[in-house]
Amino acid sequence: MNLSVHRRATALAALTALAVSGLAGTTASATPPAAPSAPSGALAAPDIPVANVKQHLTDLQSIATANGGNRAHGRTGYKASIDFVKAKLDAAGYTTTVTQFTYNGTTGYNLIADWPGGDPNQIVMAGSHLDSVSSGAGINDNGSGSAAVLEIALAVARANYQPNKHLRFGWWGAEELGLIGSNRYVASLPTAERAKISGYLNFDMIGSPNPGYFVYDDDPTIEQTFKDYFAGIGVPTEIETEGDGRSDHASFKNAGIPVGGLFTGASRVKTSAQVQKWGGTAAAFDRCYHSSCDNISNINDTALDRNSDAAAHAVWTLSGATTPPTGPVFENAADVSIPDNGAAVTSTVTVSGVAGNAPATLKVGVDIIHTWRGDLVVDLVAPDGSVYNLKPFSSGDSADNVQTTYTVNASTEVANGAWKLRVQDKAAQDTGYINNFKLTF
Template structure:
């Protein structure tokens, strides 16, 4: 309509998602490695390493224009936090929710498990900001704590949601161990049809092998248990799983970048849908 105010303009969803390079993703893994190195060698629940990891991600999101909040929970007598970040705009009754666990085990820095997923998620969020994306659906991102103890942080978050708040989440997308070396398949969660088709389509278009799985034993289970549709993927275990050698050198930059671009592509697609 001629002369309509800018606030009434059709949301710009940018159907073509951006494509990132390793230079945009790997620095986040380097930062998490430095945090672990200076904080006792790990980023586990209740440690300074985890708290510094949250502070690093939160600072990047705050600078990029996200509305961030710390969701508090207690496990084994220790208080910790999930980091929640909302991108302004989009239909609040229809939320695309993307997450990854940020904590490691006490045995090591957890750079593939799950710094790699956390970095892919952060890169996706920062690309949303760079694009000034105006999605149809509301976009929410989260970095979970104490997941290595058994999806504690994500379960606490979902438990604190009202029934109405749960109903507003159209889909939860999870990314875990995104940079695994020497594992050819991407393992894609087969629950939400739109999410599965988006991830599967991305990898199929590039002739990359995938496998359909019902569960990954990761954060999406907290949402699935609450009858919220879920999607996501992992690259599978590696030789340094839950070990001190799960350092930045344990992540394959090309695999990490491919995983990140797959996640960006799917978030773009699902956020644009009504």
């Protein structure tokens, strides 16, 4: 979050008319209240695994460590962060676009990811700034928001979510220098394109170590969506004032686009009343704000979990959820051992009874258990032998398992026939097996 830039919030009555039509966590207690249900006729958002969000933060920390300790505009760590997020989204089936801009004589980048489908004239957008200050890795500010938005986007893909409205996600550059990236993006949109964005949700610093639970006081429908979620899990909220108008939502709000968002506090000191309300101490919400200690240790997991789930709830609710697709599912749950540094193996599903070609959004569910997933090359092989690479070899990816859903444009392939998931271990010492392979048409 950039607290050196002030954007005076102005009340725009016309925003209500642009609000998304149909808009209406997990707590630390031993028996947490149930999360609020979705509006009638809508799908509920899935739980966002905080472990997945934390893994993204660990990856961003590693990027900063390998690039001079930061991920700031114009530095190699920022470009590496963009590449990291983009690769995740590409593998999940998003259409991604990276745009460049120049500021202070150096190149910056914005990343936009569009999920296929939904009404292109009604866009629900969620975003966060991906850059850090030059003094540190920026894991709370704003790895926290960026990682949560990334995991929500991946959850959309895993669920093969098909909302009424179009979903778009954004990661902004040079926010810390004055909202530069988001301003450039909004300025690049023709007036007609701006009018299609029915809501922009901003997530900046959502895992502060001494957290508060703040909701932006902007578009009333978006604001109420967040408040309803937190009320449903028994967590009180306050209106966000410390950084009001000083993060990327201001770029959208100033263009007349309805906005909202979440925040857990920066350098301001938590009051005694807030300590009574939320716990913690009468100290800064984030004592490492804009400092070198804003690293992977500077995160409150409970706050990160609650806010990630609240953000997902808003994305699902505001996009007008519908029932999932009813296309047939073909699955092979038989285990197939993957030889260590050996020949490729396959798991096969035979598709029948599907007319015509496979869809442009064929969902390929992959569940591979392996102790070093970077060793693996994973391909989908169509009945005619065409190969679609799902996951390339990546020796530095030491995490366990490949458990995700890929989206493949298989529209040139005849649907019926034997489809194969082909997996090869390309390096020694780690082992695993194919646990499940599923195609959803």
